[in-house]
Amino acid sequence: MIDQLIFIALPYTAAALAIVMTIVRWRTNRFTYSSLSSQLLENSILSWASVAWHYAILIILLAHLGATVFPGLWARLLGGRFQLYVLEITGLGLALLSIVGLGLFIWRRLALRRIRAVTTRGDWLLLIALLAQVILGFLVASLYRWGATWYLHTATPWLTSLVRLDPNITALVPLPWLIKLHFAGGFVILALLPFTRLIHAITLPIGYLWRPYQIVVWNRRQTRANRG
Amino acid sequence: MNIRAQVSMVFHLDKCIGCHTCSIACKNIWTDRKGAEYMWWNNVETKPGTGYPVQWEDQAKYRGGWEKKPGSDRLSLRMNGRLGTLGNIFYNPHLPRLEDYYEPWTYQYEHLTSAPEGDDQPTARPISMITGEPIEIQRGPNWDDDLSGSAVYAANDPNLDGMSDDERQMMFEVERLVFFYLPRICNHCLNAGCVAACPTGAIYKRGEDGIVLVNQDRCRGWRMCVTGCPYKKVYYNWSTGKSEKCILCYPRLETGQAPACFHTCVGRIRYLGVLLYDADRIQQAAAAEDHDLVEAQRAIIVDPFDPAVIAAARANGVPDAMIEAAQNSPVYQFVKAWKLALPLHPEFRTVPMLFYVPPMLPIQAVANNGRVEVTRGNNSENDYFGTLDQARLPMRYMARLFSAGNEDEVAQVYRRLIAVRLYRRAQNASGELDESARQALAAAGLTAAEAQAIYEMTSMPTFEQRFVIPPLAREVNIEALQDPFTHKAEAGFGFEREAKRGE
Ligand code: HEM
Numbered sequence: 001m002i003d004q005l006i007f008i009a010l011p012y013t014a015a016a017l018a019i020v021m022t023i024v025r026w027r028t029n030r031f032t033y034s035s036l037s038s039q040l041l042e043n044s045i046l047s048w049a050s051v052a053w054h055y056a057i058l059i060i061l062l063a064h065l066g067a068t069v070f071p072g073l074w075a076r077l078l079g080g081r082f083q084l085y086v087l088e089i090t091g092l093g094l095a096l097l098s099i100v101g102l103g104l105f106i107w108r109r110l111a112l113r114r115i116r117a118v119t120t121r122g123d124w125l126l127l128i129a130l131l132a133q134v135i136l137g138f139l140v141a142s143l144y145r146w147g148a149t150w151y152l153h154t155a156t157p158w159l160t161s162l163v164r165l166d167p168n169i170t171a172l173v174p175l176p177w178l179i180k181l182h183f184a185g186g187f188v189i190l191a192l193l194p195f196t197r198l199i200h201a202i203t204l205p206i207g208y209l210w211r212p213y214q215i216v217v218w219n220r221r222q223t224r225a226n227r228g
Numbered sequence: 229m230n231i232r233a234q235v236s237m238v239f240h241l242d243k244c245i246g247c248h249t250c251s252i253a254c255k256n257i258w259t260d261r262k263g264a265e266y267m268w269w270n271n272v273e274t275k276p277g278t279g280y281p282v283q284w285e286d287q288a289k290y291r292g293g294w295e296k297k298p299g300s301d302r303l304s305l306r307m308n309g310r311l312g313t314l315g316n317i318f319y320n321p322h323l324p325r326l327e328d329y330y331e332p333w334t335y336q337y338e339h340l341t342s343a344p345e346g347d348d349q350p351t352a353r354p355i356s357m358i359t360g361e362p363i364e365i366q367r368g369p370n371w372d373d374d375l376s377g378s379a380v381y382a383a384n385d386p387n388l389d390g391m392s393d394d395e396r397q398m399m400f401e402v403e404r405l406v407f408f409y410l411p412r413i414c415n416h417c418l419n420a421g422c423v424a425a426c427p428t429g430a431i432y433k434r435g436e437d438g439i440v441l442v443n444q445d446r447c448r449g450w451r452m453c454v455t456g457c458p459y460k461k462v463y464y465n466w467s468t469g470k471s472e473k474c475i476l477c478y479p480r481l482e483t484g485q486a487p488a489c490f491h492t493c494v495g496r497i498r499y500l501g502v503l504l505y506d507a508d509r510i511q512q513a514a515a516a517e518d519h520d521l522v523e524a525q526r527a528i529i530v531d532p533f534d535p536a537v538i539a540a541a542r543a544n545g546v547p548d549a550m551i552e553a554a555q556n557s558p559v560y561q562f563v564k565a566w567k568l569a570l571p572l573h574p575e576f577r578t579v580p581m582l583f584y585v586p587p588m589l590p591i592q593a594v595a596n597n598g599r600v601e602v603t604r605g606n607n608s609e610n611d612y613f614g615t616l617d618q619a620r621l622p623m624r625y626m627a628r629l630f631s632a633g634n635e636d637e638v639a640q641v642y643r644r645l646i647a648v649r650l651y652r653r654a655q656n657a658s659g660e661l662d663e664s665a666r667q668a669l670a671a672a673g674l675t676a677a678e679a680q681a682i683y684e685m686t687s688m689p690t691f692e693q694r695f696v697i698p699p700l701a702r703e704v705n706i707e708a709l710q711d712p713f714t715h716k717a718e719a720g721f722g723f724e725r726e727a728k729r730g731e
């Protein structure tokens with residue numbers, strides 16, 4: 001029963017919340033879409049925290065995504081023992097890096113008055129959830145070796161079954177609770193997306209790579225466009 | 229030709245008395261808010277000096293504006309390429325720190341009345357407006373106001389590198405100490421660094437009038453524009469997580485009023501008017517060699533009386549009222565017709581549209597046996613009006629500020645200013661031109677009529693002559709395309725929300 005709850009009900013609720021509330025927030029309060037950078041107020045700790053955290057977490061997330069969407073490719077990537085070693089060690093290293101980065105973020109928000117002045121309850125909720133999740137991830141990776149391969153036989157079928165709207169959790173039921181917590185945690189964070197500053201993660205401005213440098217907006221032409 | 233209109237500005241520095249009324253007018257209207265306390269969309273700096281934020285002109289440090297790599301005629305942002313900017317998005321290594329501005333503060337005034345009875349006078353301690361805690365004030369806006377000559381401020385002016393000891397001496401020797409004021413607002417550039425630096429594309433130039441604005445709903449707080457603007461005229465609001473900048477008081481302009489800082493200016497140094505320019509040649513002007521930058525920028529500003537220009541402007545949808553405003557524009561006179569006003573730091577290559585008439589400064593005097601004497605000119609007469617070789621400030625310094633190092637360009641401006649002075653002295657003294665005035669006019673390439681016009685526009689322009697505000701006609705822009713009743717119903721009060729930071 002509890003498995004059904006955290007592996008079927010939670011993911012769907014979280015995904016629905018994330019999608020619907022992101023749209024609602026976009027339509028009703030677009031102004032709050034922001035990275036809420038605090039670099040102006042404190043610069044030096046942030047440089048270590050933000051760079052370490054973001055590069056580590058983004059690569060980790062991409063790896064999770066890759067193993068889910070392209071399991072065949074991923075399996076081939078892991079072909080030999082050597083590749084597996086390299087991948088596991090890289091993963092652990094990145095996990096450590098992300099924990100250090102997040103730890104610095106948290107310490108900075110606790111210790112510095114200026115940063116505390118721009119800290120909301122949502123920030124704490126998010127930072128604690130993320131910290132729990134990356135620590136769980138690190139524990140899973142170090143206690144239950146070779147996650148890079150068993151992910152393909154547990155998480156991948158489960159996640160794809162969720163997408164196909166035909167949830168299948170048989171592979172997850174026998175897993176240790178630490179792993180289950182980490183799996184569920186991912187969806188808790190997804191649910192936090194539209195309610196916290198995490199919203200900034202979906203606004204990565206890729207278009208910058210090809211847009212023209214100068215932007216001119218005409219009131220007249222815009223009015224025409226607005227009318228559709 | 230792709231003719232567009234730009235509401236442009238001239239500041240006449242000879243008239244600036246450094247009173248900061250402009251800064252206060254702007255602050256009271258626009259930035260007296262949480263997160264914006266440290267923002268001075270308009271500020272007034274003492275030059276030589278370090279400015280605000282400290283040493284903003286030092287692009288080795290702040291990486292603002294554009295760079296022309298040797299051997300290439302294409303420009304790149306000095307901060308980074310596009311991919312590099314995205315790579316730095318998690319942490320911008322060139323962002324000014326709050327310490328480069330200052331920590332905004334107020335005073336604990338209520339303590340003056342609420343303090344318990346005691347032997348000492350109660351005090352009002354300074355309180356940080358960010359944390360609400362008592363702070364030690366380290367620096368503030370205009371911290372170096374009037375402090376020219378000081379080893380801490382003036383000596384660290386980035387424009388001084390490359391100056392000889394003699395030239396420094398000329399500015400800083402106590403008896404000859406010299407400084408002037410440099411009021412600054414956003415330049416509403418044609419090749420804006422802020423616009424180009426914004427990863428989201430939230431900053432834009434308004435086509436009709438050239439005002440550069442930050443779309444607050446699109447800004448995501450990536451804080452790259454702060455770096456991209458070489459003038460440091462975009463500020464990051466630490467409370468809302470959005471960037472903000474001077475809006476050229478567009479709500480005032482749209483209702484026919486002069487911008488607040490212009491309207492309130494006590495010295496009446498500010499002029500506002502329309503320039504027509506050829507938008508197809510912006511890149512060409514921005515990429516000219518340093519030596520030619522000023523002339524290249526003047527070249528894309530076109531003559532509003534030229535029938536070909538008028539036809540091209542009309543074809544481009546520029547309204548007749550805008551063209552008429554361009555014909556009456558005091559800015560056109562100062563910048564193009566009289567060539568008296570120069571852009572600030574054209575070498576940043578953003579093609580700024582705020583121009584400065586450089587200051588003449590008072591006559592030079594030296595202490596001699598306890599008496600202060602006016603220096604003598606070449607023909608050893610008392611030289612009350614200054615000649616170029618006796619300029620109070622080294623030409624090299626002025627050229628660093630206003631012409632990307634081209635000393636001929638500033639020298640020519642000074643020749644004109646001096647000629648106008650000599651012309652007016654002759655007029656006042658005898659009612660006719662004497663030999664020295666005639667010579668000065670010839671050297672400056674001015675006619676007597678032009679000198680008279682410059683004098684009148686400088687000394688006694690009316691409000692309407694200083695500010696030729698085109699009808700921006702937002703209502704017309706909308707009416708032509710949308711049924712006015714539909715628009716009225718749709719516009720209503722808009723969707724008003726508090727501009728509050730998100731969770
Ligand atoms: C996808 C692209 C992303 C971009 C461009 C991005 C960018 C940023 C930026 C600019 C900041 C503000 C740093 C500052 O204070 O100056 C920030 C903060 C933060 N980001 Fe991201 N981010 C991304 C993805 C993510 C992801 C995927 C996560 C988490 C799973 C995340 C978690 C955070 C957190 C928790 C903070 C706040 C740290 C703090 O100030 O305490 N970001 N991000």
Ligand code: SF4
Nearest residue numbers: 414415417421422457
């Ligand atoms: S001066 Fe104004 S328009 Fe020019 S780059 Fe700076 S903020 Fe942008």
Ligand code: SF4
Nearest residue numbers: 254474476477487489
């Ligand atoms: S034009 Fe308006 S917004 Fe810009 S500096 Fe002047 S008062 Fe401020």
